[in-house]
Amino acid sequence: MKKHYFLSIFIVIAAILFSGNSFAQKKLVNKAFTWAKQGTNLDTALKALDAAAVDPTTKDWAKTYYAYALVYQAIGNTQVEEFKYLEKYPFIKAFDNYKKTYYMNGGSAFKTDIDFALTALPNILANAGVEAYSAENFNDAFKYFEKSYEVTLMPIFGGSVDTILIYNTALMAFRSNDYENAIKYYTKAAELGYGEGDTYAILAESYKGKGDNDGYVKTLKDGFDRYPSNLNLMGGIINYYILEVENTDEAFKYIDVALQKDPSNAYFHSAKGHLYDKTGQADAAKASYNKAIELKPDLFEAYYNLGVIYYNEGVNLTDEANKIKDNKLYEEAKSVADKKFVESLPYIEKAYELHPEDRSIAGTLSNLYYRLKMIEKYDEIMKKLE
Numbered sequence: 360m361k362k363h364y365f366l367s368i369f370i371v372i373a374a375i376l377f378s379g380n381s382f383a384q385k386k387l388v389n390k391a392f393t394w395a396k397q398g399t400n401l402d403t404a405l406k407a408l409d410a411a412a413v414d415p416t417t418k419d420w421a422k423t424y425y426a427y428a429l430v431y432q433a434i435g436n437t438q439v440e441e442f443k444y445l446e447k448y449p450f451i452k453a454f455d456n457y458k459k460t461y462y463m464n465g466g467s468a469f470k471t472d473i474d475f476a477l478t479a480l481p482n483i484l485a486n487a488g489v490e491a492y493s494a495e496n497f498n499d500a501f502k503y504f505e506k507s508y509e510v511t512l513m514p515i516f517g518g519s520v521d522t523i524l525i526y527n528t529a530l531m532a533f534r535s536n537d538y539e540n541a542i543k544y545y546t547k548a549a550e551l552g553y554g555e556g557d558t559y560a561i562l563a564e565s566y567k568g569k570g571d572n573d574g575y576v577k578t579l580k581d582g583f584d585r586y587p588s589n590l591n592l593m594g595g596i597i598n599y600y601i602l603e604v605e606n607t608d609e610a611f612k613y614i615d616v617a618l619q620k621d622p623s624n625a626y627f628h629s630a631k632g633h634l635y636d637k638t639g640q641a642d643a644a645k646a647s648y649n650k651a652i653e654l655k656p657d658l659f660e661a662y663y664n665l666g667v668i669y670y671n672e673g674v675n676l677t678d679e680a681n682k683i684k685d686n687k688l689y690e691e692a693k694s695v696a697d698k699k700f701v702e703s704l705p706y707i708e709k710a711y712e713l714h715p716e717d718r719s720i721a722g723t724l725s726n727l728y729y730r731l732k733m734i735e736k737y738d739e740i741m742k743k744l745e
Contacts, residue, residue, distance in 0.1 A: 360482050361543045384417040386411070395429035401442045415564050421465035425473070428456035432476065449507045450483050458513070474515040483505045485524065492531065501540065508544075521554035533561065534720070538569035547580075556589025565597060566699035575599075583613065587620045590704075597630055607638050625655035633664060642666055659713045663720065666706030670723065673699030700730050718744065 388411045391404035408427050411417040433444055435449035446452055449646025457473045457480075459464045466473075488503030505528045513519055529544030545562035548554055554561075566574035576599060583592045593613060600610035614631045621627065632647030645668060649660040649675050675695035683689040711720045721744055728737035 375713055377444075384414045384535055385420070387411055388423050392422065392426040393431060395426060396674070398433050398437055398439070400428055401437065401439075402445055406443060406587055420743055421460050421463050421469065424456045424463070425460040425469045427454045427467075428460060428473075428476070431456065449501065450480065450487065451502065452715035454480055454484070461513070474513075477510055477513055477515050480510045481521075481524070482511065482708075485527075488527070488531070492696065497531050497534040498537075501535050501537065504528040504531050505540070505544075518526065520551065521546060522551050525551070526553050526558070529561075529565075531693065531722070538565045538566065541565040542569065542574075545689045556586030556592050558585075559586065559589035560589065560595060563592075563661065588738060590626050593617055593627070595679055597634070601634070601637060607634060610634055614649070623654055625651040625658050625661070628654065629658060629661045632661065636664065636668060641672070645667060657713060659710055662706045662713065663710035666703045666710060666723075669699050669706065670727070673703060681693065700727055703727060704731065726738075 369520045387407045391407045391411075394400040394404040396403050403440060404426075408423060408430060411420075411423045417423050431446060431449045434445050435453060437443055439442050445712045454477075457476060460469055461473050484503045484507035488507065491500035491503060493496070500657070508521065508524050508528050510516075511519065511524065512539045515716035525544055531549055532538075532540035532544060543561065545558055545565055549562055559578055563578035563582065566572075566578055572611045576596075579592055579595045579599065582589065583596060586592060592636050596613050597610045600606040600613075600697045611631075614627060614634065614636055617624070617627045618631070628647050628651035632644045632651060635641075635644035635647055645665060648665040648668075651658050652665070655661075673696050676699060677693065679688055680692035680696055683692055707720065707724050707727060711717070714720060721740055723735055725740045725744065728734075728740065
Protein backbone atom coordinates (compact mmCIF):
# COMPACT_ATOMS: atom_id res chain seq x y z
CA MET A 360 0.00 0.00 0.00
CA LYS A 361 2.83 2.41 0.85
CA LYS A 362 4.58 1.89 -2.48
CA HIS A 363 1.30 2.38 -4.38
CA TYR A 364 0.66 5.61 -2.43
CA PHE A 365 4.05 7.17 -3.29
CA LEU A 366 3.70 6.06 -6.90
CA SER A 367 0.34 7.84 -7.05
CA ILE A 368 1.92 11.03 -5.72
CA PHE A 369 4.66 10.81 -8.34
CA ILE A 370 2.05 10.41 -11.13
CA VAL A 371 0.14 13.46 -9.87
CA ILE A 372 3.35 15.50 -9.72
CA ALA A 373 4.36 14.38 -13.19
CA ALA A 374 1.02 15.54 -14.50
CA ILE A 375 1.50 18.92 -12.85
CA LEU A 376 5.02 19.21 -14.28
CA PHE A 377 3.60 19.11 -17.78
CA SER A 378 0.67 21.37 -17.06
CA GLY A 379 1.01 24.82 -18.64
CA ASN A 380 -1.31 26.91 -16.48
CA SER A 381 -0.19 29.46 -13.87
CA PHE A 382 -2.13 27.88 -11.02
CA ALA A 383 -0.53 24.47 -11.58
CA GLN A 384 2.99 25.85 -11.68
CA LYS A 385 2.55 27.89 -8.52
CA LYS A 386 1.00 24.90 -6.82
CA LEU A 387 4.10 22.95 -7.81
CA VAL A 388 6.38 25.57 -6.25
CA ASN A 389 4.28 25.53 -3.09
CA LYS A 390 4.61 21.74 -2.89
CA ALA A 391 8.39 22.02 -3.26
CA PHE A 392 8.37 24.68 -0.55
CA THR A 393 6.47 22.34 1.81
CA TRP A 394 8.71 19.35 1.03
CA ALA A 395 11.80 21.45 1.71
CA LYS A 396 10.41 22.44 5.10
CA GLN A 397 9.65 18.80 5.88
CA GLY A 398 12.89 17.46 4.41
CA THR A 399 10.94 14.97 2.28
CA ASN A 400 10.69 14.27 -1.47
CA LEU A 401 13.70 16.52 -2.11
CA ASP A 402 14.50 14.88 -5.43
CA THR A 403 10.98 15.51 -6.68
CA ALA A 404 11.06 19.02 -5.27
CA LEU A 405 14.15 19.82 -7.36
CA LYS A 406 12.48 18.51 -10.52
CA ALA A 407 9.41 20.59 -9.76
CA LEU A 408 11.47 23.75 -9.31
CA ASP A 409 13.53 23.07 -12.42
CA ALA A 410 10.26 23.08 -14.35
CA ALA A 411 9.00 26.20 -12.56
CA ALA A 412 12.25 28.07 -13.28
CA VAL A 413 11.65 27.90 -17.03
CA ASP A 414 7.90 28.33 -17.06
CA PRO A 415 6.84 31.89 -18.01
CA THR A 416 4.34 32.04 -15.15
CA THR A 417 6.85 31.19 -12.37
CA LYS A 418 10.37 31.89 -13.69
CA ASP A 419 10.23 35.44 -12.29
CA TRP A 420 8.31 34.57 -9.14
CA ALA A 421 10.40 35.21 -6.03
CA LYS A 422 8.95 32.23 -4.22
CA THR A 423 10.36 29.89 -6.87
CA TYR A 424 13.91 30.80 -5.90
CA TYR A 425 13.20 31.00 -2.20
CA ALA A 426 11.86 27.44 -2.47
CA TYR A 427 15.01 26.48 -4.40
CA ALA A 428 17.13 27.86 -1.54
CA LEU A 429 15.16 25.89 1.04
CA VAL A 430 15.43 22.68 -0.96
CA TYR A 431 19.19 23.02 -1.40
CA GLN A 432 19.61 23.81 2.30
CA ALA A 433 17.49 20.78 3.16
CA ILE A 434 19.73 18.64 0.94
CA GLY A 435 22.77 19.97 2.78
CA ASN A 436 21.21 19.10 6.14
CA THR A 437 19.55 15.80 5.25
CA GLN A 438 20.40 12.49 6.86
CA VAL A 439 18.56 10.55 4.17
CA GLU A 440 21.14 8.75 2.03
CA GLU A 441 19.18 8.99 -1.21
CA PHE A 442 19.01 12.80 -0.90
CA LYS A 443 22.58 13.47 0.22
CA TYR A 444 24.07 13.30 -3.25
CA LEU A 445 21.45 15.24 -5.19
CA GLU A 446 23.77 18.28 -5.26
CA LYS A 447 27.54 18.52 -4.71
CA TYR A 448 27.48 22.05 -3.28
CA PRO A 449 24.02 22.36 -1.69
CA PHE A 450 24.84 25.22 0.70
CA ILE A 451 26.47 27.23 -2.07
CA LYS A 452 23.38 26.74 -4.24
CA ALA A 453 21.19 27.61 -1.27
CA PHE A 454 22.92 30.95 -0.79
CA ASP A 455 22.88 31.78 -4.50
CA ASN A 456 19.10 31.37 -4.47
CA TYR A 457 18.63 33.24 -1.19
CA LYS A 458 20.58 36.12 -2.68
CA LYS A 459 18.63 36.04 -5.93
CA THR A 460 15.35 36.06 -4.03
CA TYR A 461 16.52 38.86 -1.75
CA TYR A 462 17.09 41.33 -4.56
CA MET A 463 14.33 40.41 -7.04
CA ASN A 464 10.84 41.82 -7.32
CA GLY A 465 8.64 40.29 -4.65
CA GLY A 466 11.63 39.13 -2.62
CA SER A 467 10.94 41.53 0.23
CA ALA A 468 8.26 39.16 1.51
CA PHE A 469 10.98 36.66 2.39
CA LYS A 470 13.75 39.00 3.60
CA THR A 471 13.22 38.40 7.31
CA ASP A 472 13.36 34.64 6.90
CA ILE A 473 16.32 34.88 4.53
CA ASP A 474 18.24 37.08 6.98
CA PHE A 475 17.67 34.51 9.68
CA ALA A 476 18.91 31.70 7.42
CA LEU A 477 21.98 33.71 6.37
CA THR A 478 23.27 34.17 9.91
CA ALA A 479 24.35 30.53 10.09
CA LEU A 480 25.61 30.12 6.51
CA PRO A 481 29.08 31.73 6.82
CA ASN A 482 30.12 29.21 9.47
CA ILE A 483 28.52 26.29 7.62
CA LEU A 484 30.40 27.18 4.44
CA ALA A 485 33.66 27.96 6.24
CA ASN A 486 33.54 24.62 8.06
CA ALA A 487 33.01 22.87 4.73
CA GLY A 488 36.05 24.79 3.48
CA VAL A 489 38.15 23.58 6.40
CA GLU A 490 37.10 19.97 5.70
CA ALA A 491 38.03 20.34 2.03
CA TYR A 492 41.36 21.89 3.00
CA SER A 493 42.09 19.02 5.39
CA ALA A 494 41.43 16.64 2.50
CA GLU A 495 43.79 18.77 0.35
CA ASN A 496 40.92 19.57 -1.99
CA PHE A 497 41.97 23.19 -2.41
CA ASN A 498 39.60 23.92 -5.30
CA ASP A 499 36.55 23.08 -3.19
CA ALA A 500 38.04 24.81 -0.17
CA PHE A 501 38.33 27.98 -2.24
CA LYS A 502 34.71 27.70 -3.41
CA TYR A 503 33.46 27.37 0.16
CA PHE A 504 35.59 30.15 1.64
CA GLU A 505 34.77 32.53 -1.20
CA LYS A 506 31.06 31.85 -0.86
CA SER A 507 31.27 32.24 2.92
CA TYR A 508 32.85 35.66 2.37
CA GLU A 509 30.15 36.56 -0.16
CA VAL A 510 27.47 35.74 2.41
CA THR A 511 29.06 38.18 4.90
CA LEU A 512 28.58 40.99 2.37
CA MET A 513 24.80 40.71 2.71
CA PRO A 514 23.05 43.61 4.54
CA ILE A 515 22.24 41.52 7.63
CA PHE A 516 25.93 41.58 8.59
CA GLY A 517 26.10 45.37 8.62
CA GLY A 518 29.30 45.73 6.62
CA SER A 519 31.49 43.83 9.09
CA VAL A 520 34.70 42.46 7.54
CA ASP A 521 36.14 39.04 8.34
CA THR A 522 39.80 39.48 7.39
CA ILE A 523 40.73 35.90 8.31
CA LEU A 524 38.05 34.62 5.92
CA ILE A 525 39.39 36.85 3.14
CA TYR A 526 42.93 35.63 3.76
CA ASN A 527 41.86 31.97 3.80
CA THR A 528 39.99 32.49 0.53
CA ALA A 529 43.17 33.93 -1.00
CA LEU A 530 45.28 31.09 0.38
CA MET A 531 43.01 28.42 -1.08
CA ALA A 532 43.08 30.16 -4.47
CA PHE A 533 46.88 30.23 -4.29
CA ARG A 534 47.07 26.57 -3.33
CA SER A 535 44.80 25.81 -6.31
CA ASN A 536 47.12 27.75 -8.65
CA ASP A 537 44.21 30.11 -9.28
CA TYR A 538 46.45 33.16 -9.27
CA GLU A 539 43.82 35.62 -10.51
CA ASN A 540 41.63 34.99 -7.48
CA ALA A 541 44.66 34.77 -5.19
CA ILE A 542 45.63 38.27 -6.32
CA LYS A 543 42.05 39.50 -5.87
CA TYR A 544 41.72 38.32 -2.28
CA TYR A 545 45.30 38.89 -1.13
CA THR A 546 44.95 42.46 -2.39
CA LYS A 547 41.84 42.85 -0.20
CA ALA A 548 43.69 41.38 2.78
CA ALA A 549 46.68 43.66 2.18
CA GLU A 550 44.45 46.74 1.94
CA LEU A 551 42.95 45.81 5.31
CA GLY A 552 46.41 45.34 6.84
CA TYR A 553 45.91 41.65 7.56
CA GLY A 554 49.13 39.64 7.68
CA GLU A 555 51.17 42.79 7.17
CA GLY A 556 54.32 42.15 5.11
CA ASP A 557 53.73 38.42 4.80
CA THR A 558 50.52 39.07 2.87
CA TYR A 559 52.40 41.29 0.43
CA ALA A 560 55.04 38.60 0.03
CA ILE A 561 52.55 35.92 -0.95
CA LEU A 562 50.61 38.43 -3.08
CA ALA A 563 53.87 39.00 -4.95
CA GLU A 564 54.27 35.24 -5.38
CA SER A 565 50.76 35.15 -6.85
CA TYR A 566 51.82 37.66 -9.49
CA LYS A 567 54.90 35.56 -10.14
CA GLY A 568 52.79 32.42 -10.49
CA LYS A 569 50.65 34.26 -13.03
CA GLY A 570 53.77 35.18 -14.98
CA ASP A 571 53.49 38.91 -14.22
CA ASN A 572 57.09 39.78 -13.33
CA ASP A 573 56.40 43.53 -13.15
CA GLY A 574 53.52 42.96 -10.74
CA TYR A 575 55.77 40.66 -8.69
CA VAL A 576 58.52 43.24 -8.22
CA LYS A 577 56.13 46.16 -7.70
CA THR A 578 54.24 44.28 -4.98
CA LEU A 579 57.48 43.36 -3.19
CA LYS A 580 58.55 47.00 -3.23
CA ASP A 581 55.14 48.32 -2.17
CA GLY A 582 55.12 45.85 0.71
CA PHE A 583 58.69 46.72 1.65
CA ASP A 584 57.84 50.43 1.74
CA ARG A 585 55.11 49.66 4.29
CA TYR A 586 56.87 46.87 6.21
CA PRO A 587 60.64 47.38 5.84
CA SER A 588 61.47 44.88 8.58
CA ASN A 589 59.76 41.98 6.83
CA LEU A 590 62.31 39.31 5.92
CA ASN A 591 60.20 37.68 3.21
CA LEU A 592 59.86 40.93 1.32
CA MET A 593 63.50 41.86 1.67
CA GLY A 594 64.58 38.36 0.71
CA GLY A 595 62.31 38.42 -2.32
CA ILE A 596 63.73 41.73 -3.53
CA ILE A 597 67.33 40.68 -2.93
CA ASN A 598 66.86 37.32 -4.63
CA TYR A 599 65.21 39.03 -7.57
CA TYR A 600 68.08 41.44 -8.06
CA ILE A 601 70.77 38.82 -7.47
CA LEU A 602 69.33 35.73 -9.16
CA GLU A 603 67.00 37.06 -11.83
CA VAL A 604 68.39 40.36 -13.09
CA GLU A 605 71.85 40.34 -11.46
CA ASN A 606 71.53 43.91 -10.22
CA THR A 607 73.50 43.84 -6.97
CA ASP A 608 73.42 47.65 -6.72
CA GLU A 609 69.65 47.54 -6.22
CA ALA A 610 70.00 44.67 -3.76
CA PHE A 611 72.55 46.60 -1.70
CA LYS A 612 70.27 49.65 -1.80
CA TYR A 613 67.37 47.78 -0.25
CA ILE A 614 69.52 46.13 2.40
CA ASP A 615 70.99 49.50 3.38
CA VAL A 616 67.50 50.98 3.69
CA ALA A 617 66.50 48.06 5.90
CA LEU A 618 69.59 48.41 8.07
CA GLN A 619 69.01 52.13 8.51
CA LYS A 620 65.57 51.35 9.92
CA ASP A 621 66.62 48.29 11.91
CA PRO A 622 70.41 48.23 12.46
CA SER A 623 70.22 45.50 15.08
CA ASN A 624 68.56 42.99 12.76
CA ALA A 625 70.96 40.06 12.43
CA TYR A 626 69.21 38.74 9.33
CA PHE A 627 69.84 41.96 7.44
CA HIS A 628 73.56 41.82 8.29
CA SER A 629 73.66 38.20 7.21
CA ALA A 630 71.94 39.08 3.93
CA LYS A 631 74.46 41.85 3.34
CA GLY A 632 77.25 39.36 4.01
CA HIS A 633 75.73 37.12 1.37
CA LEU A 634 75.75 39.98 -1.12
CA TYR A 635 79.35 40.88 -0.35
CA ASP A 636 80.28 37.24 -0.81
CA LYS A 637 78.45 37.10 -4.15
CA THR A 638 80.31 40.17 -5.38
CA GLY A 639 83.73 38.85 -4.33
CA GLN A 640 84.19 41.11 -1.30
CA ALA A 641 85.24 38.40 1.13
CA ASP A 642 86.54 40.63 3.94
CA ALA A 643 83.36 42.74 3.95
CA ALA A 644 81.29 39.54 3.89
CA LYS A 645 83.18 38.20 6.92
CA ALA A 646 82.55 41.43 8.82
CA SER A 647 78.82 41.34 8.06
CA TYR A 648 78.48 37.68 9.04
CA ASN A 649 80.39 38.27 12.28
CA LYS A 650 78.09 41.19 13.07
CA ALA A 651 75.09 38.96 12.44
CA ILE A 652 76.50 36.31 14.80
CA GLU A 653 77.17 38.95 17.43
CA LEU A 654 73.53 40.04 17.26
CA LYS A 655 72.09 36.52 17.03
CA PRO A 656 74.44 33.81 18.34
CA ASP A 657 72.31 30.97 16.92
CA LEU A 658 71.96 32.26 13.34
CA PHE A 659 72.77 29.18 11.29
CA GLU A 660 73.15 30.91 7.93
CA ALA A 661 75.80 33.30 9.20
CA TYR A 662 77.91 30.54 10.77
CA TYR A 663 77.69 28.26 7.79
CA ASN A 664 78.33 30.91 5.14
CA LEU A 665 81.25 32.35 7.09
CA GLY A 666 82.75 28.89 7.48
CA VAL A 667 82.34 28.28 3.76
CA ILE A 668 84.22 31.48 2.92
CA TYR A 669 87.23 30.37 4.97
CA TYR A 670 86.92 26.82 3.65
CA ASN A 671 86.91 27.97 0.02
CA GLU A 672 89.87 30.24 0.70
CA GLY A 673 91.70 27.22 2.08
CA VAL A 674 90.83 25.16 -1.01
CA ASN A 675 92.06 27.90 -3.35
CA LEU A 676 95.31 28.32 -1.41
CA THR A 677 95.81 24.54 -1.41
CA ASP A 678 95.40 24.49 -5.18
CA GLU A 679 98.03 27.23 -5.48
CA ALA A 680 100.38 25.40 -3.11
CA ASN A 681 100.08 22.25 -5.20
CA LYS A 682 101.56 24.11 -8.13
CA ILE A 683 104.78 24.86 -6.24
CA LYS A 684 107.69 22.56 -7.06
CA ASP A 685 110.01 23.66 -4.27
CA ASN A 686 109.24 21.48 -1.22
CA LYS A 687 110.07 24.15 1.38
CA LEU A 688 107.98 26.79 -0.37
CA TYR A 689 105.20 24.22 -0.83
CA GLU A 690 105.12 23.44 2.92
CA GLU A 691 104.97 27.15 3.73
CA ALA A 692 102.12 27.71 1.28
CA LYS A 693 100.26 24.65 2.53
CA SER A 694 100.60 25.90 6.12
CA VAL A 695 98.92 29.17 5.10
CA ALA A 696 96.12 27.18 3.44
CA ASP A 697 95.65 24.98 6.49
CA LYS A 698 95.23 28.07 8.67
CA LYS A 699 92.18 28.93 6.57
CA PHE A 700 90.75 25.47 7.26
CA VAL A 701 91.43 26.00 10.96
CA GLU A 702 89.57 29.33 10.80
CA SER A 703 86.68 27.62 9.00
CA LEU A 704 86.37 24.79 11.51
CA PRO A 705 84.56 26.47 14.46
CA TYR A 706 81.94 28.01 12.17
CA ILE A 707 81.18 24.74 10.38
CA GLU A 708 81.09 22.91 13.72
CA LYS A 709 78.61 25.44 15.06
CA ALA A 710 76.49 25.17 11.91
CA TYR A 711 76.43 21.40 12.33
CA GLU A 712 75.50 21.79 15.99
CA LEU A 713 72.54 23.94 14.93
CA HIS A 714 71.53 21.57 12.09
CA PRO A 715 72.80 18.11 13.10
CA GLU A 716 70.48 16.39 10.60
CA ASP A 717 72.17 18.05 7.60
CA ARG A 718 74.40 15.44 5.96
CA SER A 719 76.04 17.91 3.59
CA ILE A 720 77.35 19.93 6.55
CA ALA A 721 78.53 16.71 8.16
CA GLY A 722 80.36 15.90 4.93
CA THR A 723 82.10 19.27 4.91
CA LEU A 724 83.03 18.80 8.54
CA SER A 725 84.48 15.34 7.90
CA ASN A 726 86.57 16.83 5.10
CA LEU A 727 87.92 19.47 7.47
CA TYR A 728 88.78 16.88 10.13
CA TYR A 729 90.60 14.80 7.52
CA ARG A 730 92.57 17.78 6.18
CA LEU A 731 93.54 18.86 9.68
CA LYS A 732 94.44 15.28 10.71
CA MET A 733 91.85 15.24 13.50
CA ILE A 734 91.45 11.47 13.19
CA GLU A 735 89.27 10.75 16.22
CA LYS A 736 86.71 13.38 15.25
CA TYR A 737 86.92 12.25 11.64
CA ASP A 738 86.13 8.65 12.63
CA GLU A 739 83.31 9.81 14.91
CA ILE A 740 81.52 11.81 12.23
CA MET A 741 82.07 9.17 9.57
CA LYS A 742 80.14 6.71 11.76
CA LYS A 743 77.23 9.16 11.77
CA LEU A 744 77.38 9.34 7.98
CA GLU A 745 77.24 5.55 7.54
